[in-house]
Each structure stands twice: as C-alpha cells, then as structure tokens.
Amino acid sequence: xxxxxxxxxxxxxxxxxxxxxxxxxxxxxxxxxxxxxxxxxxxxxxxxxxxxxxxxxxxxxxxxxxxxxxxxxxxxxxxxxxxxxxxxxxxxxxxxxxxxxxxxxxxxxxxxxxxxxxxxxxxxxxxxxxxxxxxxxxxxxxxxxxxxxxxxxxxxxxxxxxxxxxxxxxxxxxxxxxxxxxxxxxxxxxxxxxxxxxxxxxxxxxxxxxxxxxxxxxxxxxxxxxxxxxxxxxxxxxxxxxxxxxxxxxxxxxxxxxxxxxxxxxxxxxxxxxxxxxxxxxxxxxxx
Amino acid sequence: xxxxxxxxxxxxxxxxxxxxxxxxxxxxxxxxxxxxxxxxxxxxxxxxxxxxxxxxxxxxxxxxxxxxxxxxxxxxxxxxxxxxxxxxxxxxxxxxxxxxxxxxxxxxxxxxxxxxxxxxxxxxxxxxxxxxxxxxxxxxxxxxxxxxxxxxxxxxxxxx
Ligand SMILES: Cc1cc2nc3c(=O)[nH]c(=O)nc-3n(C[C@H](O)[C@H](O)[C@H](O)COP(=O)(O)OP(=O)(O)OC[C@H]3O[C@@H](n4cnc5c(N)ncnc54)[C@H](O)[C@@H]3O)c2cc1C
Ligand code: FES
Ligand code: FES
Numbered sequence: 001x002x003x004x005x006x007x008x009x010x011x012x013x014x015x016x017x018x019x020x021x022x023x024x025x026x027x028x029x030x031x032x033x034x035x036x037x038x039x040x041x042x043x044x045x046x047x048x049x050x051x052x053x054x055x056x057x058x059x060x061x062x063x064x065x066x067x068x069x070x071x072x073x074x075x076x077x078x079x080x081x082x083x084x085x086x087x088x089x090x091x092x093x094x095x096x097x098x099x100x101x102x103x104x105x106x107x108x109x110x111x112x113x114x115x116x117x118x119x120x121x122x123x124x125x126x127x128x129x130x131x132x133x134x135x136x137x138x139x140x141x142x143x144x145x146x147x148x149x150x151x152x153x154x155x156x157x158x159x160x161x162x163x164x165x166x167x168x169x170x171x172x173x174x175x176x177x178x179x180x181x182x183x184x185x186x187x188x189x190x191x192x193x194x195x196x197x198x199x200x201x202x203x204x205x206x207x208x209x210x211x212x213x214x215x216x217x218x219x220x221x222x223x224x225x226x227x228x229x230x231x232x233x234x235x236x237x238x239x240x241x242x243x244x245x246x247x248x249x250x251x252x253x254x255x256x257x258x259x260x261x262x263x264x265x266x267x268x269x270x271x272x273x274x275x276x277x278x279x280x281x282x283x284x285x286x287x288x
Numbered sequence: 289x290x291x292x293x294x295x296x297x298x299x300x301x302x303x304x305x306x307x308x309x310x311x312x313x314x315x316x317x318x319x320x321x322x323x324x325x326x327x328x329x330x331x332x333x334x335x336x337x338x339x340x341x342x343x344x345x346x347x348x349x350x351x352x353x354x355x356x357x358x359x360x361x362x363x364x365x366x367x368x369x370x371x372x373x374x375x376x377x378x379x380x381x382x383x384x385x386x387x388x389x390x391x392x393x394x395x396x397x398x399x400x401x402x403x404x405x406x407x408x409x410x411x412x413x414x415x416x417x418x419x420x421x422x423x424x425x426x427x428x429x430x431x432x433x434x435x436x437x438x439x440x441x442x443x444x445x446x447x448x
Contacts, residue, residue: 008290009309009355032353039312039351040332053310057356081345105422106400107339107348 004042008052015061015141015170021054022166023143029054031168033062033077034111036104037120062115062170065089071136072176076115076169081106083114092176095202096130098185103127115169121159121225124264128155128226129202129218130185136174140167148173158224181206181214182285186277190264197221198265199273203281210241210286217278222259222270229256232278241286249282250275295359298323299368309355314338316354317365325366325395329424336423339396340365346396346403346422366395369402373445378402378436381443387436389427397423401437409444411437 010029012018021027029052032038041047056062062077065086072092074083080100083089090097103109103117103126117127118138136151140163147167154162163169177183183204189195199222205215215236220226232252239245252275259270292309295302298321307316317323317340329335331350338350341364342357357363369375378398381387388394397420404411404419411419416437417430425433441447 004310004312004353005289005308007308007310009353011292011309011355032356035351035353035356036333039353043331053353055353055356058358104333105336106403106419107336107346107422108333110342110345110347111351 002049004039004049007042007049009055010052011055011058013058015059015168018054018056018059018168019141019143019166022168028052028165031056031119033057033113033116034079036108036112037116037122056168067092067176070175072174074114074172074174076171077113080104080109080112080114080117084109093130093134093174094177095133095183095185095204096127096174099126099130099187099200099202102185102187114172118154118172119161119163119169121155121161123158123224123226124196124200124221125226126187126197126200126220128220129200131172131174132218132226132228133183133202133204133216134174135216136172138172139170140164141170142166142168146170152228155225177204178206184281184284186280188273188277196264199259199270199277201274201277201281203278203285205281205285207241207286212236212239212241212282212285215282215285217281219257219274219277221264222257222274227257229253229278232256236282241282246279246282250279253278292355294354294357296357297360297362299364300371305354307354310353312350313340313352313354313357313363314349317349317363323365323367327392327395329392334424335393336396336400337393339399339423341399341403344403344406346400348422364399364402366399369398372402374405374440375402377443377445378405378440381436381439382433385432385436385439387428387432393423393425393427397425397433401433401440405437405441405444409441409447411441413438 030050032053033056042049062075064075066073080103083100117125185202187200189197201219203217206213218228254271254275259267291306293306295304327337329337333348333351339346340349
C-alpha cells in the first residue's frame with residue numbers, strides 16, 4: 001500500500017465494538033488515536049501502511065480523567081492538552097502535567113494521546129519518566145477481558161511493549177503524589193518546543209529538612225526504554241543533602257547509565273546532563 | 289476505493305464530503321473543497337503551515353485523517369478569518385506591524401493567534417510565544433508576530 005487514500009478505516013462506536021474488530025485477524029487493524037506518530041510514520045515510509053486502521057478517537061471508554069482516594073485514572077485517548085489543563089492532573093500528578101505541556105506545540109498537544117505516546121514507545125517519549133515515578137499501572141483489554149500491568153514492566157525494549165495483537169490500552173492508574181512530597185519534570189532539548197529530547201527526567205520524593213526520606217527518579221532518552229534508578233534511589237535515602245552528597249550523586253548517576261551516541265547527542269553528554277538533572281532534583285527536593 | 293461521507297461546518301457553512309477515510313484533512317480542504325489557504329510545508333506536523341481550527345483548537349491538518357473528523361465538527365481555515373471580528377482585527381494588525389514577509393507561514397500562524405486570543409484575551413509574551421511554537425516562520429524572527437498579537441489583544445472583542 002502506497003497511499004493513505006487506499007487504507008481502509010473502521011470507526012467503532014464503543015470499546016466493545018473495537019475489541020471485537022481486534023479479536024479477529026480478518027477485521028483487525030492498526031489502532032489510531034491522535035495519529036501524530038502514525039500519520040508521519042506511514043507518510044514517510046518508516047512504517048508500512050496496513051490494510052486497515054481502527055479509529056479509537058470515538059470510544060467514550062478511553063476518554064476522561066477521574067480520581068479516587070489514592071490514584072488518578074487517565075483514559076487512553078486523553079490528549080496532552082487535556083492532561084496539562086486538567087486540575088486533577090495538575091494537582092496530583094504535577095510532573096505529568098509539566099511533561100505534557102512540553103510535547104510538540106499546541107497543535108500536537110491537541111491531538112497526541114497518552115496511550116499513543118506509551119504505545120509508540122520511543123526512548124525519547126516525554127511522558128515515560130513521569131509515569132514511572134508514580135509506580136503506576138496500565139489496563140489493557142481484549143475481547144476476553146482486562147489485564148492490569150505495572151508500567152515498569154510494560155516497556156519491554158526498544159519500541160516494544162507488553163501488548164498482544166488483539167489488545168488495546170484502555171486506561172492508566174497513577175498513584176497521586178502524597179502530601180509533603182514534591183515532584184517535577186525536566187527536559188533538555190535543542191529548543192523549547194517542537195524538539196525531540198536529548199535527555200529528560202522526573203522525580204518524586206520527600207525530605208525532612210535536608211534529609212532525603214523518599215526518592216523515586218526516572219530518566220528518558222538514556223536507554224531503549226524509560227528507566228528508574230533503583231540503586232541510586234536506595235543510596236540517596238537517608239542522606240543529608242549538601243555539596244559533597246550532591247557531587248557524589250551527580251557522579252553516581254552519570255556512571256550508572258549507559259546511553260548511546262545518536263544524531264541528537266552523544267553518550268558522554270547524556271551522562272553528564274543526567275547527573276546534572278538529578279542533582280537539580282535533589283536541590284529542589286530540599287529547597288525551602 | 290472505499291469512501292465515507294462526513295458533514296462539517298467549514299467556515300460557518302455546511303459542507304458534505306465523500307472521501308477515503310484516511311485522506312488527509314489538508315488534501316480534502318485544498319483539493320476537494322478548494323480552500324487553498326492552508327499550506328503544506330513539511331507534511332510531518334512540524335511546521336504548522338497547515339494549521340486549521342477544529343472546534344476552536346489549532347491542529348495540523350496534514351496529520352488528520354478526514355474520517356476522524358466527525359459530523360458536525362466546526363472547521364475554520366484562514367479563509368474564514370474575515371467572517372469574525374477578531375479575525376478581521378488580526379488581519380489588520382498583522383498588516384500594520386509588518387508581521388508577514390513571504391507569507392507562507394501566515395495562514396497557520398494567524399489561526400494560532402486567533403485560537404490563543406479566543407481562549408485567553410490577555411496573554412503575556414511567554415504565552416504568546418508558546419501558543420505559536422508549533423508554527424515555524426523562516427522570515428520574520430517572530431518578534432513582529434508577537435507584537436501583532438499584543439496589539440490585537442489590546443483591541444480584542446470584549447477587552448475594549
Ligand atoms: C511535530 C511533532 C512533535 C512531537 N513532539 C513530541 C515531543 O516533544 N515529545 C514527545 O514525547 N512526543 C512528541 N511527538 C510524538 C507524538 O506526539 C506522541 O508520541 C503522541 O503522544 C502519540 O500519540 P497519538 O495519539 O498521536 O498516537 P498515534 O499516532 O495515533 O499512535 C501511536 C502508536 O500508538 C498505538 N496506539 C494508540 N493508542 C492506542 C491504544 N489505546 N491501545 C493500543 N495502541 C495504541 C498506535 O497503534 C501506534 O502504534 C511529536 C510528534 C510530532 C508530529
Ligand atoms: S505541513 Fe502540516 S505541519 Fe507542516
Ligand atoms: S513570513 Fe515567510 S515563513 Fe513566515
């Protein structure tokens with residue numbers, strides 16, 4: 001198939017209809033949400049065009065942001081614009097709201113979705129770190145039923161996620177930030193907007209005075225998938241933040257990650273920046 | 289070739305199109321509806337010259353399959369600008385401030401201005417720059433575009 005015009009598309013009206021189409025190889029198609037990755041990948045030939053697309057933008061079950069006592073629940077087809085403007089996301093998942101606000105420009109934010117970003121599984125996907133620091137889960141569904149997976153286990157490898165051909169991502173369950181905790185997102189790219197990140201990261205943590213009580217940190221663009229730094233997290237808890245600890249923290253992070261050289265940056269620069277980003281997080285964590 | 293029928297409100301007028309579902313909205317607007325205002329710069333979502341407003345929100349029409357645009361959707365292209373008070377004002381200030389040079393980016397740029405001011409009639413400079421970050425301009429250096437939006441904000445309907 002060479003032209004978008006030749007591709008068929010099904011427009012299911014609800015999740016059940018969509019899952020039925022996905023269940024049978026004859027009716028299955030490539031799920032499309034905002035199309036901000038797929039339309040580019042198809043037009044440029046990076047991805048072969050399938051016979052059929054399955055449009056997810058009309059499924060009410062994939063829409064909306066809601067909350068319960070501990071978690072925020074975000075529908076798979078919620079857009080970056082909706083996340084950054086959602087008071088629930090702003091208050092309870094500030095790092096995610098910040099990350100969504102840095103994706104592309106307004107035009108991309110209005111179309112691109114959370115599940116599209118996760119399923120595209122680019123190492124440079126900006127939402128990854130903010131999702132990982134929550135210890136959140138993703139719910140996927142097939143005709144046979146639902147399945148819930150830890151996000152940390154959902155990213156399998158370069159552009160690979162734990163999703164079967166008949167499954168769709170339905171929603172994300174993301175534990176809220178606790179009172180007394182802080183979190184934020186930091187991204188380094190060549191320009192402020194419409195730029196693919198060289199390195200980005202998020203943290204969530206708490207401190208008592210200068211002492212670190214809890215610390216979760218995740219980085220993106222430094223490995224085939226977004227990663228947490230569990231050894232570092234263990235090491236830093238209980239430390240008093242001062243110049244010596246910050247210097248050592250910076251070095252430990254740089255030594256711990258194994259990024260690659262590519263057109264956007266070098267491994268060495270990425271290691272250095274990662275160290276600086278985490279240092280900045282620790283400074284922010286204990287700031288007055 | 290399979291086609292689907294969609295009924296939209298384009299620049300205030302009801303339009304019925306019968307198109308292949310994955311045909312790009314940009315092509316439907318330009319070729320099927322004869323609205324040549326939206327331009328194709330990159331075809332990859334990067335440059336913003338193909339920006340149109342979908343129910344008021346700026347989106348790049350080169351990445352939108354026509355079938356995803358549901359019946360009843362309001363689409364505004366640069367051709368619809370002069371039908372609105374804010375649009376006429378923006379045309380005026382863009383001209384006054386010399387905000388267009390070659391003009392290729394302007395159909396998208398000015399719709400981003402319109403969308404911003406419709407949502408936030410008192411944007412600060414950072415908000416103006418952010419709202420236009422998805423529209424690339426190779427001529428002006430953006431300063432005169434920012435100034436035009438600031439001037440339009442001062443006279444925006446409801447702000448006077
Ligand atoms: C100009 C431009 C700038 C960009 N800038 C950034 C940026 O700064 N940072 C960033 O992180 N990304 C950026 N992106 C990438 C892109 O916007 C995101 O990855 C986006 O969120 C993808 O979402 P979508 O809904 O458009 O996905 P689509 O293109 O619709 O789909 C992407 C993938 O997800 C799958 N999929 C979608 N929804 C589901 C579902 N519910 N279940 C199963 N599979 C699903 C599709 O089959 C496909 O494989 C940019 C893209 C463009 C064009
Ligand atoms: S042509 Fe659509 S963004 Fe460039
Ligand atoms: S005026 Fe020439 S690209 Fe903007």
